[in-house]
Amino acid sequence: MTAATETPLFPAVPESADAVLAGLDPEQREVATALHGPVCVLAGAGTGKTRAITHRIAYGVRAGILQPATVLAVTFTARAAGEMRGRLRQLGAGGVQARTFHSAALRQLQYFWPRAVGGELPRIVQRKVQLVAEAAAGCRIRLDRNELRDATAEIEWAKVTQTVPEDYPAQVAKSDREPPRDPAEIAGLFAAYEQLKRDRGVIDFEDVLLLTVGVLQDRADIADQVRGQYQHFVVDEYQDVSPLQQRLLELWLGDRDSLCVVGDASQTIYSFTGATPDHLLDFRTRHPHATVVKLVRDYRSSPQVVHLANGLLGQARGRAADHRLKLVSQRDPGPEPVYTEFADEPAEAEGIARRIGELLDAGVSAGEIAVLYRVNAQSEVYEQALADHGVPYQLRGAERFFERPEVREAGVALRGAARAGSNDSLLDSAPDLPSQVRAVLTASGWTPQPPAGSGAVRDRWESLAAIARLAEQFAASRVAAGAPPPALGDFVAELDERANAQHAPTVEGVTLASLHTAKGLEWDAVFLVGLSEGTLPITYAKTDEQVEEERRLLYVGVTRARTHLHLSWALSRTPGGRPSRRPTRFLNGLRPGSAGSGTRLPDGSRGGASGGVERGAPLRPGGGGRRKLRGPARCRVCGRTLTDAGEMKLMRCEDCPSELDEALHERLLDWRREQAELLGQPAFCVFTDKTLMAIAEALPENESELAAIPGVGVRKLGRYGSDVLALCAGRDLAPDTADTDTTDPDPSNRPDEAAEVAPDDGETTRKNSFGK
Secondary structure, X not given: OOOOOOOOOOOOOOOOHHHHOOOXXXXXXXXXXXXXXXXEEEEOOOOOHHHHHHHHHHHHHHOOOOOHHHEEEEEOOHHHHXXXXXXXXXOOOOOOEEEEHHHHHHHXXXXXXXXXXXXXXXXXXXXXXXXXXXHHHHOOOOOOHHHHHHHHXXXXXXXXXXXXXXXXXXXXXXXXXXXXXXXXHHHHHHHHHHHHHHHHOEEOHHXXXXXXXXXXXXXXXXXXXHHHHOOEEEEOOHHHOOHHHHHHHHHHHOOOOOEEEEEXXXXXXXXXXXXXXXXXXXXXXHOXXXXXXXXXXXXXXXXXXXXXXXXXXXXXXXXXXXXXXXXEEOOOOOOOOEEEEEEEHHHHHHHHHHHHHHHHHOOOOHHHEEEEEOOHHHHHHHHHHHHHOOOOEEEOOOOXXXXXXXXXXXXXXXXXXXXXXXXXXXXXXXXXXXXXXXHHHHXXXXXXXXXXXXXXXXXXXXXXXXXXXXXXXXXXXXXXXXXXXXXXXXXXXXXXXXXXXXXXXXXXXXXXXXXXXXXXXXXXXXXXXXXXXEEOOEOXXXXXXXXXXXXXXXXXXXXXXXXXXXXXXXXEOOOOOOOOOOEOHHHOOOOOOOOOOOOEOOOOOEOOOOOOOOOOOOEOOOOOOEOOOOOOOEOOOOOOEOOOHHHHXXXXXXXXXXXXXXXXXXXXXXXXXXXXXXXXXXXXXXXXXXXXXXXXXXXXXXXXHHHOOOOOOHHHHHHHHHHHHHHHOOOOOOOOOOOOOOOOOOHHHOOOOOOOOOOOOOOXXXXXXXXX
């Protein structure tokens, strides 16, 4: 049976309760029909969890089992809540409340505050960072912009974990959390911030939850009234619930168990905000008789994308990994993921923009392409590259669609034209709804053809173009359903409903977004960029659990792709920079040529057997035949694949423990200096620093062991081998052993087999090594 993860834009409302179940797969149908008692839905990425829970609510309402006004569905973003309301409306269950935790709590707090406390609810601070800055100044704590942001986030974490200022240092130590400053200092700042709010008579968004919890705990009459209103609860993204949100949910429920939670521990990526998957993982313990349904049929991604996603989780560790879901793709095969290494970040952005241009030429819509990165600071170089190529883009997380000035203005113009009707000359030559909408938008300055370039002008055009496309889709859906052609007033009413639900139309443009903001979204083509150590995992991910959360973040990024998936990294930040970066460890064993690429993956196939990158074997200098292919160089300490030239000579990662014999190393440096002076050549023409270091670490005892060290070729083994082995054995050299032959008839045998004609391992020429 086939199921989809999304519905058509304007589907016909199902005729009956049974019709609501049509098209659901067996597991989704189990979710939809499990209307009594606690229900836990473990839903992998792309398995249709939103579809399952909205159809569950709609089926219960249409079957008369659930009264719409008694159902409260909560999620974590206004966008997700708006999408849920839109889907419920399309399924004939429009009276159900679908809100964020904060939105639902705020409505209750506003309603009950006069009764519980008296007067009006205090004003909510929109930007607490300004108040934190004032509190810091009062405490004589100097914070720059980044420190101020981090301190504000730390206060938010403390509040959602229900930690008071005096308990903050102990809680930080207990949670193994690394605070941005000394815990005692943060605790003092936290206390000063809370006092400043009280002095000003204001509250923040965390207070909305805290105060609602306080009212429900202290006032049994109010708690009873809330529980009388809401009797059935659905919680989406349950792995992201904080302790404070869980406490609020428990107070809403009381002693009842009509609760359905949906989540995936492998998509827990907000623990830094206080979110924890423990509530999801412990659900069966708290509710022993719960119905548990696992959704693993992936309708979003191709088998190739799912294979990589499963491989990522197959290497995960920790409690969340113990509950991983193995996805099974339901789609036709697609292209293999493509892995690309670039010299620097501008080259990476240019290469990605060029590849996006190829996809656009191949017919992929710009709105179905996304570039995802770890931190927002990475977006600038991609904005510039896309603009240079004339590719439209939009930044995710920017202003909401219906709050944009041009959208508001268009709404006013369309509403005015709808009221005027046939009296508006603009509509004289517009026989149907799409042409009427285009006529009104044209009068507002919109043109059917996009403006050149990018920027604010292009953004405005894209917003109005989205409204025009929505009108075409709205009219087509009405005709397909057998309804009369819609009038302009019908479309204005549809826009109003979508604005209330924050159900925005798609804006045509490549999406630029961080991995965190991309959660819950999907595209035909996804470019995961900047996948290097230090960026993913991020530098400050120190503990095992923090590193595992970074792995889950990459998993979320991979599972956003339906068909095309491109993963890339740059060896240096700027052109000409030292190529010292390494690809993220999370791709080891998954990308072609990486360490462990033959290991078994969770779906039973061989990892790394195929992929989007094929590297030709290097040619001999001078254009001869191909060299004999060798396996990848691996660190002799940790086993990681080595890609940096200097590391390959050391046969270990730069930061892995060294077993350097320092006395031998000094003797080798002295010997090399003498040889270079006799030859009249730079010291690196004898052996590079890294080769000498590798010798002093390996301590070769014979020619075979010495020859195995990169940088020691056949020619150098014959010329210097006896000297080097003697030094390694601690023997003195005979005074006449220096080789003064400076001729070399075979150019392929010159310094280190032609590999050391320049210090390619990133070293800087040193006078004390090269001589005078």
